[in-house]
Amino acid sequence: MNLEYFIAKRLITAKDYKSSISAPIINIAIAAIAIGMIMMIVSVATGIGLQNKIREKIAAFNGHIIISNYDNNQSEVTILPIAKNQDFYPKFSEVPEVSHIQAIASKAGIIRTETAFEGIIFKGVGNDYQWGNIKEYLVSGQLPNLSKNITSEVVISQFLANRLQLKVGDSFNTFFIKENQNQLPNVRRFKITGIFNSGFQQFDATYIIGDIRHIQRINKWNPNQIGAFEVFVKDFNTIKETGEQVYKKTSSTLDTKTIIEKYSYIFEWLQLFDFNIIVILVVMILVATINMVVALLVLILERTQMIGILKALGANNWSVRKVFLYNAFYLIARGLLWGNGIGVSLLVLQQQFGIIKLNPENYYVNQAPVYLNFGYILALNILTVTICALVLLIPSYIVTKISPVKAIRFD
Numbered sequence: 302m303n304l305e306y307f308i309a310k311r312l313i314t315a316k317d318y319k320s321s322i323s324a325p326i327i328n329i330a331i332a333a334i335a336i337g338m339i340m341m342i343v344s345v346a347t348g349i350g351l352q353n354k355i356r357e358k359i360a361a362f363n364g365h366i367i368i369s370n371y372d373n374n375q376s377e378v379t380i381l382p383i384a385k386n387q388d389f390y391p392k393f394s395e396v397p398e399v400s401h402i403q404a405i406a407s408k409a410g411i412i413r414t415e416t417a418f419e420g421i422i423f424k425g426v427g428n429d430y431q432w433g434n435i436k437e438y439l440v441s442g443q444l445p446n447l448s449k450n451i452t453s454e455v456v457i458s459q460f461l462a463n464r465l466q467l468k469v470g471d472s473f474n475t476f477f478i479k480e481n482q483n484q485l486p487n488v489r490r491f492k493i494t495g496i497f498n499s500g501f502q503q504f505d506a507t508y509i510i511g512d513i514r515h516i517q518r519i520n521k522w523n524p525n526q527i528g529a530f531e532v533f534v535k536d537f538n539t540i541k542e543t544g545e546q547v548y549k550k551t552s553s554t555l556d557t558k559t560i561i562e563k564y565s566y567i568f569e570w571l572q573l574f575d576f577n578i579i580v581i582l583v584v585m586i587l588v589a590t591i592n593m594v595v596a597l598l599v600l601i602l603e604r605t606q607m608i609g610i611l612k613a614l615g616a617n618n619w620s621v622r623k624v625f626l627y628n629a630f631y632l633i634a635r636g637l638l639w640g641n642g643i644g645v646s647l648l649v650l651q652q653q654f655g656i657i658k659l660n661p662e663n664y665y666v667n668q669a670p671v672y673l674n675f676g677y678i679l680a681l682n683i684l685t686v687t688i689c690a691l692v693l694l695i696p697s698y699i700v701t702k703i704s705p706v707k708a709i710r711f712d
Contacts, residue, residue, distance in 0.1 A: 339647070342640070346677075348575075364530075379520075382526035398539060426511070459496050460505040472490055540559050541561070594696050601696070626693060637685065
């Protein structure tokens with residue numbers, strides 16, 4: 302029995318397929334597995350990559366959780382100050398999921414040059430500001446030095462720099478309107494030390510970042526008064542739970558809001574990517590499975606005489622079914638090998654060279670971001686093999702219905 306089983310396995314090898322009538326169908330099945338895997342890897346990597354990148358950009362300009370006065374929550378600018386001296390600052394030790402907290406303030410203004418003007422929001426920050434989040438997007442110059450006395454150094458977006466025809470080293474006047482409109486506006490002259498480009502149009506067209514002490518002086522606040530706290534969490538997936546903990550540990554006069562709540566329309570849009578990814582996975586696995594079923598049926602029909610001979614020699618139905626299933630898995634393995642190789646190569650090329658560009662006005666990024674993680678690639682492979690294995694058991698059942706006598710006479 303072992304000899305006949307070995308002979309049967311050798312008869313249905315990939316080399317033998319090349320000269321058989323089933324060769325085109327076999328090649329199509331392998332191609333379907335490969336293309337399906339490429340599509341699944343790319344869709345998951347770019348979908349998750351885009352979600353993560355947009356989250357990072359929103360957090361870079363807002364933190365994950367904003368603690369502010371209730372009157373400040375509906376506006377991007379600070380209206381009423383809050384005390385910097387809080388039990389949770391500078392370290393939020395009561396909530397271990399918090400990784401960093403920083404004090405900020407913001408005020409609306411107008412940049413005026415000889416040729417143009419733009420409305421902006423001046424975001425004031427201090428020595429506790431986590432510049433690493435912005436440094437990633439710095440395209441020229443350097444970050445402001447806030448360790449000395451009050452400084453006029455600021456970073457400005459490339460979008461605003463281009464519209465105002467400014468560059469690193471240039472200075473410009475900014476007019477801050479007072480609450481009493483009958484009074485003349487406050488004027489501050491700032492010097493550009495760096496230019497950033499986040500690709501997030503909503504922020505690039507709005508913010509310049511500089512010393513918080515300018516806002517404190519304009520608003521006539523003391524050094525202990527700020528506009529809000531930005532809180533960063535260790536794990537974004539727990540931001541909702543962490544936000545609730547932060548809310549409970551802050552004063553009743555303060556409110557907290559996560560960036561998911563503040564920018565709900567963006568995160569609702571991002572959730573659509575999860576649905577799109579699931580649809581692509583289902584369609585690709587379905588197409589690959591159907592092709593493998595067809596290929597297996599063709600193999601069984603093409604080897605009907607061999608099945609009859611094996612049964613006549615004493616092989617049971619399950620032994621014969623395993624011969625075809627093993628070879629089907631061999632074809633699946635070939636398709637997965639090609640699919641994984643091409644899919645990962647495409648992702649690496651995109652990650653290194655940014656070949657595929659996106660419109661930042663629609664996608665908030667300049668190029669398609671990639672999340673390359675071999676954990677999800679392995680999971681996709683296991684999922685594909687498992688589903689194919691379960692589905693291929695059905696067509697292999699045909700083997701049990703083949704009569705040895707009729708099969709040997711089959712032509």
